[in-house]
Amino acid sequence: MPAVHIDSSGTGPPLVLIHSLLTDARAYDATVIELGDRYCVHRVWLPGFGPSAPLDGSEPHTLFDLAGMVADAMSDGGVSPGAAVLGNGLGAFVAVAMAIAHGSDFGPLIVANGGAVFSEDRRGAFETMSRLVSEAGMAAVVDTAVRRIFPEEYLAAHPETIEDRRRVLLDIDPISFAACCRALHAMDLRPDLGRITNPTLVIGGSADATTPPEMSAELAASIAGAELVILDDCGHCPPLQQPEALSAAVDAFLSRHLQR
Numbered sequence: 001m002p003a004v005h006i007d008s009s010g011t012g013p014p015l016v017l018i019h020s021l022l023t024d025a026r027a028y029d030a031t032v033i034e035l036g037d038r039y040c041v042h043r044v045w046l047p048g049f050g051p052s053a054p055l056d057g058s059e060p061h062t063l064f065d066l067a068g069m070v071a072d073a074m075s076d077g078g079v080s081p082g083a084a085v086l087g088n089g090l091g092a093f094v095a096v097a098m099a100i101a102h103g104s105d106f107g108p109l110i111v112a113n114g115g116a117v118f119s120e121d122r123r124g125a126f127e128t129m130s131r132l133v134s135e136a137g138m139a140a141v142v143d144t145a146v147r148r149i150f151p152e153e154y155l156a157a158h159p160e161t162i163e164d165r166r167r168v169l170l171d172i173d174p175i176s177f178a179a180c181c182r183a184l185h186a187m188d189l190r191p192d193l194g195r196i197t198n199p200t201l202v203i204g205g206s207a208d209a210t211t212p213p214e215m216s217a218e219l220a221a222s223i224a225g226a227e228l229v230i231l232d233d234c235g236h237c238p239p240l241q242q243p244e245a246l247s248a249a250v251d252a253f254l255s256r257h258l259q260r
Helices: 025-035 063-076 090-105 120-136 138-149 152-157 160-170 174-186 190-195 213-222 243-257
Strands: 005-009 014-018 040-045 084-088 109-112 200-205 227-231
Touching: 005 063, 014 025, 014 063, 014 090, 025 040, 025 243, 040 063, 063 090, 063 174, 084 090, 084 243, 090 109, 090 174, 090 190, 109 243, 120 138, 120 174, 138 152, 138 160, 152 160, 190 213, 200 213, 200 243, 213 227, 227 243
Parallel strands: 014 040, 014 084, 084 109, 109 200, 200 227
Antiparallel strands: 005 040
């Protein structure tokens, strides 16, 4: 079982997609449909998700550890050094850490619903989820997690989403999930943002309660030359909630920054 598994499809310039803590690589199914005729899309499964090996819970893992695992998997998998990297949620933080530590290994950076550091109350949510999952497994956080992904209005209009997300969340390795929660709790990328030289697009959601648009704006202001797009009425996971709007923003940015 590989430490980090990557699914690849499509033709064209390489685009790497890294999923959030509360989803898996399948969250990008619609993105592949939208962009697969113009890009070679590489979907990353983070450790403990799907076919990727779980993390060892006996020692702490940082976002830079995860970034190194993804960078190694990209290199081992033959992903072009000029690839664009898009991350959502946890994947966004991993992508930022990759740009800090491995920025010369890839091209444009797209940060969807991320930031550099969480406020104290939001950090506390990760500590709580880590504890609950460690004690009682993934089922203990399913309902809370679903509401971190989507606005209440969206869930009311799409009640089937709750059961769909429940099935995905219950498949995640709980030790790896808890380790990722601890990494996010400890994260503060602010001191290193000045090292990022990749062309950068930051995408936020106006209805994102997990990484609110203020976090996206602060991140964009801290990376030289970064562009900022806020998706109206979108929560924490645009690949699931607004895939067309996400793909349009990504395509417009990459048309200017990714060699074809």
